[in-house]
Each structure stands twice: as structure tokens, then as C-alpha cells.
Amino acid sequence: MNNENENINFELPGDREGGFMVEDTYFEKMHADIISKTSQNGFVVPDKYFESLQLKIEKKVRPQKTIRLKKNYTQIAIGIAASILLISGLFIYKSFNTKSQYAEVRINELSDEEIINYVDVSDINDIHIYEASVKSENKTPDQVEEYIINNTDEQTISDEL
């Protein structure tokens, strides 16, 4: 029994290829063939090309999201511009009205004395006063002439002419 166990791991005569022959350059050629097939006959493709190709194609066939985004952006821009114009217009209008009202308020706040002092009396003569009263009383031109002749001196008339 012990003799059988000792004989299990013996070496077979000859090499492990079992005497089969191959030409000298066989394995080099086989290596080249395998390489050739994996690189598709010399044509090389960039790394991870096919992983990205699918995404590129899918983006091109389904561009809807991009288009919607562009439309919204344009509409938003138009809306903002219109709003700015509207607000500016309202602001300008309000500002204009405010000045007029402000002027009115200011005049209303003035006392008679301030108004009188403001007005230069030397610029006013009997003709201006009568014209003002004629406008409010609807007097005729003949009546105006009569008043002027009766109530104004010659110097004043010649200055006016």
C-alpha cells in the first residue's frame, strides 16, 4: 500500500505538450490576430466612445426640454421689460402731477402779504388793473377806452404805446 502512494506523483516522460508540434512563430501570430480583432483591423476608437454615443443620440432625438426653456426665457424677458416700462411711466406721471399739486399747495400756503410783496407794484398800472377787471366783468372795447382816457395820465399812455 505504501509503495502505491509513493508512485502517485511521478513525472511522465517527455514535455507536457505531449509531443505535439507547432511552427516557431505560431504564438506571435496568434497574439497579433487577437490584437487585430480587438482593435478592428487597425481602426482605433477613443476611450468610452460607445458609452457617450448613446447619450448624444438620445439628446438629439428628444430636444423638447431645451426648446421649452428657451421660450420661457424669452417670455420672461419681455414681461420684465414691459413691467419696467409701465412702472417707469407711472412714476414719471405721478412725479409730474406731484409737482403741480405741490405748486398749488405752496401757493395756497402763502399769505396775502407774501403775495403782495412778491408782486412788483411798479410793473402794474391802472391799465393792467382795469384790463383785469374788464376780463372778469365782460366790458366792451369802447368802455375800456373811455376808462383809460378818464383815469390815466398822458405819460402813462405814451409809455404803454
Next chain:
Amino acid sequence: MINAQSEDKELIAAFRDEKTKTSAFSALIQKYQKKIYWHVRRIVIDHDDADDVVQNTFIKVWENLNGFREDSKLYTWLFRIATNEALMFLNKKRSKYHVPMDDIDFELSETLHAGSYFNGNEAELKLQTAILTLPEKQRLVFNMKYYDALKYEEIEEILGTSVGALKASYHHAVKKIEVFLKKS
């Protein structure tokens, strides 16, 4: 569950259903992109040109698959679109640069020799150069028979040429390549 291993009939049916159209298309791209790419690449030579043509091919597929009558196999239909797109691309190049038909093949050969996307050994370079000397139809037949390993009946569906004419074309192509390689 639709994926790249699904049968062509399943892919077509899933594409025609709006709910599964997108996933079916993705599966179709995964299944055929490499075959289509290499077929196109051997026609146009340059990688970037092949990239454009392949994308255009799949866009056409997306637009027209609903109308596919299934009177041929799906992949022969895909190959037909890809072949037409590649040939249209070369024709556009000819008309854009006012290049005569023979000179475009010379230009493709120059691209092959100068391009950074070719690292084949001398034998492969000679073989590709020899293939580029063939007339366009013979080159297509040779590539589809030798590299794509398509049957003559399948090439007939793609090119619309009879099996007899295809066999003759392939035979002439092989002879011309042999002569070229012997001379060089």
C-alpha cells in the same frame, strides 16, 4: 423588460408603444451601435466623420421606425440607412470641395495614413489601402462580406443588388486586392 438582448420584434413593438418608446430606442442603440459604427467607419475612414454619420443614422431610425414595414430584418434595414447616410456624406464631401469621384478615395487613403485613429500594423494598413482602391460598390460588398460577415441574401436586402451580382462583385474585389498586395 426591454434591453439590448431583446429580440428585434420585441424592440419594434416596444418602440411603437409610447410608454416604452424611449427605453426601446435606448436598447436598440445599445444592441446595434457598434455594428453600425464599424460598418460606417470602414466606409468613411475618419472617426469623427463616422461619429456624425452614426448619429444621423439613429436619428433617422427614431423618425422612421414606426413606418418600418418589417419586410426585411431590422438590422438589414439599419444597415441600409447607415450605408445610405455614409454614401450621402461622401457625396456631400465631393460636391463641397469639388473633388472628382476618384480623388475622394485618394483623400480617404490619405486620411487612413495620416489619421491618429489608426494603429494597425503594416499588413493591415496595406489591406485597408487596397480596399480603398476598389470601386465604391465593390468596396461595400467586400466590407460587408469579409468584415461584417453578412450573408449574400442580407447584403441583397441592404444594397438592392441581386445575389449573383454580389458574388461576382466580391470575387472581383478579392482579385483586385490580391493584385494590389502583390504589387506593393
